[in-house]
Amino acid sequence: MSNLMASVNQRTNLVGQNRLELLLFRLNGSQRFGINVFKVREVIQCPDLTEMPGSHPCVRGIAHLRGVPVMVIDMSQATGGKRLEDLSAAYILVTEYNRNTQGFLVAGVDRIVNLNWEQIMSPPQGSGKAHYLTAVTEIDNKLVQILDVEKVFAEICPMNEEVSESVKSKPSAVDLTQITVLVADDSAVARNQVKRALGAIGVKVELANDGNEALQWLMKKAEELGDNFVREIPLLISDIEMPKMDGYTLCSEIKANENLRKIHIILHSSLSGVFNEAMVTKVGADQFIAKFHPDELTSAVQKWLNAG
Known part of the structure; x- marks a missing residue:
């Protein structure tokens, strides 16, 4: 073996x-x-x-x-x-x-x-x-x-999925309730973990089961919202390994699209290895976070939503 x-x-x-x-x-x-x-x-x-x-x-x-x-x-x-x-x-x-x-x-x-x-x-x-x-x-x-x-x-091995009060109470320069974050992951458990964590700070969440579904949803929203797209949907949280289109390829497709490239991207995966950090830069993502720590993920979301 x-x-x-x-x-x-x-x-x-x-x-x-x-x-x-x-x-x-x-x-x-x-x-x-x-x-x-x-x-x-x-x-x-x-x-x-x-x-x-x-x-x-x-x-x-x-x-x-x-x-x-x-x-x-x-x-x-x-x-x-x-x-x-x-x-x-x-x-x-x-x-x-x-x-x-x-x-x-x-x-x-x-x-x-x-x-x-x-x-x-x-x-x-x-x-x-x-x-x-x-x-x-x-x-x-x-x-x-x-x-x-x-x-x-x-x-x-159930884990604590609660966002701490200190993270919930962090001040924000933007109205988080007016923002939608897209979460792409092929695991229903992982999708719901992220949705509950972001719900704790008032952020609305849309869910996609794979990279291709996420890309199609983003392109449709960009067409509908025009100049308001990045203001209303400023962030994608994506798994790496997904059917049809993996997270790295999804990132590359987004950064190659004039209408989508300004969106922030967090890669959120249980995949380990030093290559992850190198690939973040290569495909144009903003950050890699290993699954799953609710405070770390939610703090990263707050950071990128306030980054503009």
Whole structure:
């Protein structure tokens, strides 16, 4: 498995080209699932786990990785499937979400595939709100489901989503209630986290499920509002990895559009790595913030809304 995750530096060349590498894995059965390689620090065979008394039922224990304790979540059980029983043949995907390192227990790891984000589609309409998908794609004529790991993690390890009173009470040079911020993210959990945080300071929020939807919405509003566009919609908060068009490509498209380029952009993602900061400048975004800290995000929003 070490070879599977090798040459991460080479993969950063995909960034900004609307491409991704997807790590395919299995839970119970032959159905394949996917996760963005950039979210995976390493893949290891499941070691002996130390039980955590009183923990969530989907937490199988703690893995000690080079002396560092990492919580291990049963991905199958956490997404409504059967508990993985044969840990001797299982693997752990060591990931970073919400500034934490955690492991996801899976039955098997297949391979890495190189795709274009345009090949990644949103879940079918009518799927409801209970599913754990952010997107689907087709590989080898078979459906691959891309899991909303942010939703899984939020359900097992709920975090404080409240904006502090000190941030709420910050004075503003503009009337925040007259401003709309567009939030683009393929995770329903992430979209709603941001919406609640901005609602706490009185900012109206519009939501988009992917980069292409966000771009189309902005172009329509720019045409409708004319010279008032940037005054009424001065800020976009965008995830990086999204179906159809990723956040980096969305930024580049916005900055290349005469009617949109003055809008401020915050990239808000659970993707880690030093390349994020470099890409902020390259694609013309104003700031990168790692998910999810309500005070940090809301303070950044206040900063850019008052920047004019």
